[in-house]
Amino acid sequence: IRTGNGYDVHAFEPGDHVVLCGVSIPHDKKLAGHSDADVGLHALTDALLATCGAGDIGTHFPPSDPQWKGVASRIFVEHAARLVRARGGRIANADITLICEAPRVGPHREAMTETLSEMLAISRDRISIKATTNEKLGFVGREEGIAAIATASVVFQGDVPE
Amino acid sequence: IRTGNGYDVHAFEPGDHVVLCGVSIPHDKKLAGHSDADVGLHALTDALLATCGAGDIGTHFPPSDPQWKGVASRIFVEHAARLVRARGGRIANADITLICEAPRVGPHREAMTETLSEMLAISRDRISIKATTNEKLGFVGREEGIAAIATASVVFQGDVPE
Amino acid sequence: IRTGNGYDVHAFEPGDHVVLCGVSIPHDKKLAGHSDADVGLHALTDALLATCGAGDIGTHFPPSDPQWKGVASRIFVEHAARLVRARGGRIANADITLICEAPRVGPHREAMTETLSEMLAISRDRISIKATTNEKLGFVGREEGIAAIATASVVFQGDVPE
Numbered sequence: 040i041r042t043g044n045g046y047d048v049h050a051f052e053p054g055d056h057v058v059l060c061g062v063s064i065p066h067d068k069k070l071a072g073h074s075d076a077d078v079g080l081h082a083l084t085d086a087l088l089a090t091c092g093a094g095d096i097g098t099h100f101p102p103s104d105p106q107w108k109g110v111a112s113r114i115f116v117e118h119a120a121r122l123v124r125a126r127g128g129r130i131a132n133a134d135i136t137l138i139c140e141a142p143r144v145g146p147h148r149e150a151m152t153e154t155l156s157e158m159l160a161i162s163r164d165r166i167s168i169k170a171t172t173n174e175k176l177g178f179v180g181r182e183e184g185i186a187a188i189a190t191a192s193v194v195f196q197g198d199v200p201e
Numbered sequence: 202i203r204t205g206n207g208y209d210v211h212a213f214e215p216g217d218h219v220v221l222c223g224v225s226i227p228h229d230k231k232l233a234g235h236s237d238a239d240v241g242l243h244a245l246t247d248a249l250l251a252t253c254g255a256g257d258i259g260t261h262f263p264p265s266d267p268q269w270k271g272v273a274s275r276i277f278v279e280h281a282a283r284l285v286r287a288r289g290g291r292i293a294n295a296d297i298t299l300i301c302e303a304p305r306v307g308p309h310r311e312a313m314t315e316t317l318s319e320m321l322a323i324s325r326d327r328i329s330i331k332a333t334t335n336e337k338l339g340f341v342g343r344e345e346g347i348a349a350i351a352t353a354s355v356v357f358q359g360d361v362p363e
Numbered sequence: 364i365r366t367g368n369g370y371d372v373h374a375f376e377p378g379d380h381v382v383l384c385g386v387s388i389p390h391d392k393k394l395a396g397h398s399d400a401d402v403g404l405h406a407l408t409d410a411l412l413a414t415c416g417a418g419d420i421g422t423h424f425p426p427s428d429p430q431w432k433g434v435a436s437r438i439f440v441e442h443a444a445r446l447v448r449a450r451g452g453r454i455a456n457a458d459i460t461l462i463c464e465a466p467r468v469g470p471h472r473e474a475m476t477e478t479l480s481e482m483l484a485i486s487r488d489r490i491s492i493k494a495t496t497n498e499k500l501g502f503v504g505r506e507e508g509i510a511a512i513a514t515a516s517v518v519f520q521g522d523v524p525e
């Protein structure tokens with residue numbers, strides 16, 4: 040088994056909703072970014088890529104490339120999951136922590152879990168979505184942006200560590 | 202095996218001690234929070250819950266609920282460990298990184314490890330407590346609060362990834 | 364299997380290069396620190412030590428000890444990897460996320476991966492190096508320093524969780 044981590048941040052800008060873990064949530068700001076700025080899915084994409092040493096989200100989807108402008112980040116996660124499977128990996132579990140003062144994540148956890156279960160083609164009990172505030176401290180506490188931490192564990196067939 | 206992450210922050214306020222990983226440490230401030238504000242145990246609770254997709258610490262222990270006021274965070278960790286075991290999980294290891302400029306954690310590591318070994322009912326070599334400063338940078342560096350990162354790995358019986 | 368995490372930060376100071384994941388990169392600043400301040404390798408050292416509950420980098424290499432002044436952080440990683448192996452562990456994978464606005468990490472990823480493969484004596488596909496900016500937010504965004512997050516998974520022989 041191999042475990043990867045992921046970390047991402049996006050800054051707020053004027054707007055009326057954010058997209059977090061594939062779910063659109065009404066909010067008094069939006070997240071800035073080339074794609075839909077889904078900070079949770081970007082962190083998860085990195086965690087999945089890490090389990091097979093396949094670079095990071097920027098390697099596969101350069102922000103300078105206009106074809107990714109405004110796209111749903113679901114395509115990044117699905118690309119990473121396909122790559123993991125192509126190398127013989129099976130996803131044991133995926134875990135995302137969203138760090139923000141607002142919006143509240145709890146009411147959307149079920150929808151996020153359902154969406155991720157489809158994206159990753161694994162059962163819902165293998166998916167975890169957590170949220171915490173930063174207790175008003177730092178850039179998250181000043182509501183300048185949202186951070187996310189992800190972990191993914193993948194079992195590779197016949198994989199015996201050296 | 203499934204691996205979960207946890208992240209938590211608590212802000213300093215006037216006081217004379219902090220509680221970290223179940224150990225009370227004399228300090229010139231305390232951590233603000235509804236419970237004993239044990240940032241290390243809160244991060245670990247989230248990491249354990251994540252291994253079985255069981256929501257987060259706020260799902261199980263809402264800060265708005267007066268019954269958790271001032272309680273020892275040990276009960277949160279023990280709740281999460283019981284839940285993991287009820288689902289057939291065995292805790293392979295637990296790891297906590299405390300991020301603060303002060304107090305010094307090293308002199309209390311042995312006591313923290315012993316306490317966590319009891320809480321989780323696993324041997325001490327399966328528990329890791331680490332500490333680092335933030336090199337005077339950011340909210341941790343300005344001594345506005347303490348952050349913690351946790352990782353927990355749990356083996357679920359007969360668990361074959363999809 | 365046991366999974367450990369690591370987190371480290373180093374502040375910038377005037378200089379002309381930084382050392383990241385064992386590779387020297389020309390830059391308009393350097394990272395302050397007692398050793399070569401390789402924030403990625405320090406986080407990885409902590410993640411490795413965590414898998415066997417062996418304290419943290421400060422336990423093994425106190426910054427107050429003059430013998431570690433200016434040394435290459437490779438010796439910290441190699442020490443941790445030896446310790447893991449002495450306890451019967453085999454490293455399944457190692458993953459590092461570098462968080463900085465600059466310098467760019469991508470052009471050096473191959474060299475970093477090669478260097479880490481040698482240090483850890485594991486194949487390159489077991490190593491992951493990722494990078495992300497902090498979107499100009501917080502101390503990383505203000506280019507006051509660089510942060511790193513690491514994860515290491517280690518299989519211990521005959522290890523059955525309790």
Ligand SMILES: [Mg+2]
Nearest residue numbers: 047048078081
């Ligand atoms: Mg992003």
Ligand SMILES: [Mg+2]
Nearest residue numbers: 209210240243
């Ligand atoms: Mg808390």
Ligand SMILES: [Mg+2]
Nearest residue numbers: 371372402405
């Ligand atoms: Mg360091």
